[in-house]
Amino acid sequence: MSKTNGQEQMPAYSEAVSSGMYAKRSGLLGKYDNVRKFWEDENTRLFLRPYLQEAIERARHQMRRLRIIDLGCGSADGYELLSGIRYRDADLHQVEVEMLSPDVLGLYKGVDLNQDLLDQARGIYGDNPKLVFQQVDFTQGFLAKDQDGPYDLYFTSFGTFSHHNDDETAIQLLCDIAEGSRGPTLVVCDWLGRYSYEWQSLWTEQPEQLKNMDYVVSYIYNQEERARKRDSLQHLTLRLMSREEAEHIIGEASRRSGAKMQVRGFFDRSIFTGRHMDTGEYNPQAKPLRQAVNAIHETNHRANLEELIVDYVPKPGFPFLNDYYEGLQMAWNTLVKYVIELLDSYDEQNRVFRYEPSPVPATYPRQLREMMKRMRMIVESVGWLGNGLPRENIIEPQLGYALRYLMNTMQQAQGCGHGLVGVVEIQGREKPMRQ
Numbered sequence: 001m002s003k004t005n006g007q008e009q010m011p012a013y014s015e016a017v018s019s020g021m022y023a024k025r026s027g028l029l030g031k032y033d034n035v036r037k038f039w040e041d042e043n044t045r046l047f048l049r050p051y052l053q054e055a056i057e058r059a060r061h062q063m064r065r066l067r068i069i070d071l072g073c074g075s076a077d078g079y080e081l082l083s084g085i086r087y088r089d090a091d092l093h094q095v096e097v098e099m100l101s102p103d104v105l106g107l108y109k110g111v112d113l114n115q116d117l118l119d120q121a122r123g124i125y126g127d128n129p130k131l132v133f134q135q136v137d138f139t140q141g142f143l144a145k146d147q148d149g150p151y152d153l154y155f156t157s158f159g160t161f162s163h164h165n166d167d168e169t170a171i172q173l174l175c176d177i178a179e180g181s182r183g184p185t186l187v188v189c190d191w192l193g194r195y196s197y198e199w200q201s202l203w204t205e206q207p208e209q210l211k212n213m214d215y216v217v218s219y220i221y222n223q224e225e226r227a228r229k230r231d232s233l234q235h236l237t238l239r240l241m242s243r244e245e246a247e248h249i250i251g252e253a254s255r256r257s258g259a260k261m262q263v264r265g266f267f268d269r270s271i272f273t274g275r276h277m278d279t280g281e282y283n284p285q286a287k288p289l290r291q292a293v294n295a296i297h298e299t300n301h302r303a304n305l306e307e308l309i310v311d312y313v314p315k316p317g318f319p320f321l322n323d324y325y326e327g328l329q330m331a332w333n334t335l336v337k338y339v340i341e342l343l344d345s346y347d348e349q350n351r352v353f354r355y356e357p358s359p360v361p362a363t364y365p366r367q368l369r370e371m372m373k374r375m376r377m378i379v380e381s382v383g384w385l386g387n388g389l390p391r392e393n394i395i396e397p398q399l400g401y402a403l404r405y406l407m408n409t410m411q412q413a414q415g416c417g418h419g420l421v422g423v424v425e426i427q428g429r430e431k432p433m434r435q
């Protein structure tokens, strides 16, 4: 091989940089941070699992494959989300089984108004003939002219239904789905939660006076960049939604279309961990809890668990919300403090607790007791390992899953998370579906 000078070798590195695949990746910040990966995507999957399974089985009984439309698909993150839904939590010896296997999927159609995002989606999935993308405005009655419908699942993710700034367009969309459907059809509506703590300043007793919020996408930058770019940042107008308002919209669509529309389930996603907890844009008292949860899920990174402590500041005039958040905060903080105590008392050399950690009172909520007991078992089981950074790589992420479990089991689906997700079943007319 002939000798080259250093400069001649640089194009190889430049090529790697321009591919984007050479970028430093971290779960501590950005769109795909750890909370997105380990909490939001996974929680949404757990919530959607029974509904997707039902839709797959319904199609299978009719000897069909599943047809999905993702409204506001962006770069097709929704496809990734759906195709990551597993049949069940696999036993240790099993290889995981994803529900939306290639033999099950007939069509995933992603529609969006943004050409750049559609190009990105085509760049990733363009060689799969079952995935098609089209530029449409979903507020403009496009379904009447859509050649690929009807679908088994009308899907939205991560607040996309909040782009219906006028309830009329949301109602019309549901009516159009009912009009075209040929059997039971599922619609996943994903809104911004009206009563998320991260925008406590926007809570109001008259929701009809403040339907949409001015939403600034500042969270993808770190604090300094945020401050620097403050005036040039783009803003979105997004509908804030409570469960009551969502039910009203669905009820209105059912009345107008004459189709039966049944709410199958709602859930609050990201209760203390919404993206704007870290920016404090809409609640100066919010603590950067998302950052703190990102840290406990970061590999090889030792987090300061004190940063996980929630300090909820009540808003006068909202006793039902204050009581709810106080209860959550108590459970969350109790678990965090208990784990701090476990770590403090554990003696790695002798593989025992130096002093007996506090007892778990029987009066605590069931899920909190369960998670406290579990965390004790985890510290005892792996605290002595030494190899592989057990605190950073096992105990802290397990605390993350325990907190996630608390939030999932204590959520009341009222719009108290960053996202409010609803599944609606529309009873369409029984006509043969296309293959």
Ligand SMILES: C[S@@+](CC[C@H](N)C(=O)[O-])C[C@H]1O[C@@H](n2cnc3c(N)ncnc32)[C@H](O)[C@@H]1O
Residues within 6 Å of the ligand: 071, 072, 073, 074, 075, 076, 077, 078, 111, 112, 113, 114, 117, 136, 137, 138, 139, 156, 157, 158, 159, 160, 163
């Ligand atoms: C919050 S992003 C979600 C993107 C993607 N579904 C995800 O989960 O990451 C909202 C998406 O809706 C699209 N969108 C907003 N208004 C729309 C409209 N009227 N018609 C079609 N797409 C729209 C945006 O371009 C954007 O891609």
